[in-house]
Amino acid sequence: SVLPIFSIGGVGKSTLAQFIYNDPRVQAHFGKRRVWVCVSDLFDKRRITKEIIESFTKEEYKPLFSLDALQVEMMEQLGRRKFLLVLDDIWQEAIDEWESFYAPFKNGPKGSMILVTTRFTTVADRVATNNCKPIQLEGLDRDIFWEFFSKCSFGEERPESYPQLQDIGHNIASRLCGSPLAAKTIGRLLNMELTVQHWETVRNSELWELPHRENEILPALQLSYLYLPQELKRCFAFCCMFPKDYSFERDEIVDIWVAEGFVVSSGSTRLEDMGIRYLDDLRSRFLFQTDPKYPNRTR
Numbered sequence: 001s002v003l004p005i006f007s008i009g010g011v012g013k014s015t016l017a018q019f020i021y022n023d024p025r026v027q028a029h030f031g032k033r034r035v036w037v038c039v040s041d042l043f044d045k046r047r048i049t050k051e052i053i054e055s056f057t058k059e060e061y062k063p064l065f066s067l068d069a070l071q072v073e074m075m076e077q078l079g080r081r082k083f084l085l086v087l088d089d090i091w092q093e094a095i096d097e098w099e100s101f102y103a104p105f106k107n108g109p110k111g112s113m114i115l116v117t118t119r120f121t122t123v124a125d126r127v128a129t130n131n132c133k134p135i136q137l138e139g140l141d142r143d144i145f146w147e148f149f150s151k152c153s154f155g156e157e158r159p160e161s162y163p164q165l166q167d168i169g170h171n172i173a174s175r176l177c178g179s180p181l182a183a184k185t186i187g188r189l190l191n192m193e194l195t196v197q198h199w200e201t202v203r204n205s206e207l208w209e210l211p212h213r214e215n216e217i218l219p220a221l222q223l224s225y226l227y228l229p230q231e232l233k234r235c236f237a238f239c240c241m242f243p244k245d246y247s248f249e250r251d252e253i254v255d256i257w258v259a260e261g262f263v264v265s266s267g268s269t270r271l272e273d274m275g276i277r278y279l280d281d282l283r284s285r286f287l288f289q290t291d292p293k294y295p296n297r298t299r
Helices: 013-022 024-030 045-057 067-078 098-105 121-127 142-154 163-173 180-191 196-203 219-226 230-241 250-260 271-284
Strands: 002-006 034-040 084-090 113-118
Touching (some): 067 098, 180 196, 180 219, 230 250, 230 271, 250 271
Parallel strands (some): 084 113
C-alpha cells in the first residue's frame, strides 16, 4: 500500500511522518524493517533503491551496481518480512519515473506500507494505491494559529501588554497561511525585540512581495536568514556545499566550521563549544532539523 500525505511546505507533512515512523506501536509492528529516505527534487531511482537495500542489510553497496541489479536485490530483501518505507518530500519529477521505481514493491510482503510526503497533488494522486486515499494537511485554523503564533512571538510576555504589537502581529499572521513552521520561524524573529520599530520592519520587508507558488515554502521564511548574526550566517551559508538533505554529525559540521575559521572565540570557551552553540542556535531558529532516522542521536 502507498499512502501519500500532501500539503504546502511548512504545514507538517514530514513532522507527521516522523511521529508515525517513531511511534512505539509502529516500531513494534515493523521491528527493524523501517526505512526513511529523503527524496527531494531529484528523483534518483538508483540512489533511493540503494539506500533502501543498505537500510535492510546494514551493508554498503558498491556504486558500480546497476539499477536493474539493485532492484533484483531489493526484491530479495522485500520478500522476507513486512516493512515500512517513508519517502519524504517527493517532487513532480518523480511522476514519470514512479512506475519503474515502484515495480519491485508490487509483490512485496502483505501488510507492508509506503508512506509518501509531497507538496504536489499530482504526485499524491499518482503514487496512491487503490486502497489508500491521499491525506491533505491544511494550515491551522485562524484562532488556533494566532494563539500559537502569539506564544512564539511574545514568549513569556503577555500580549495584552503590547496592543500595538498585537495589531502588527495579526497583520503578519494573516500572511502565513496557517503554517506552523512559519509561525515558529517568524515568531522567534519577532521575539528578538518587542518594539514597534522592529515589528514594523519585519512587516514591511520586501520579501513578502516575492512571487511564490502555493506549494512552496513561504518566501517570508527567508527573513529568518537575513536577521542571522554574521557569524551564524557564514556557518549556515557554508552548508550549501553539502548535498540536499545531507545528514551530518554535530561534531562533523562544527569541526569544519572551526577549521574554516567561521567560529569566533569568546574568552576561555573552546572553539568547538562555541561551534556547538552556533549549531544549537541555528536549530532553535528551525534552519536545521534532527534527522528523523536518528531521533535520539546527534545528527
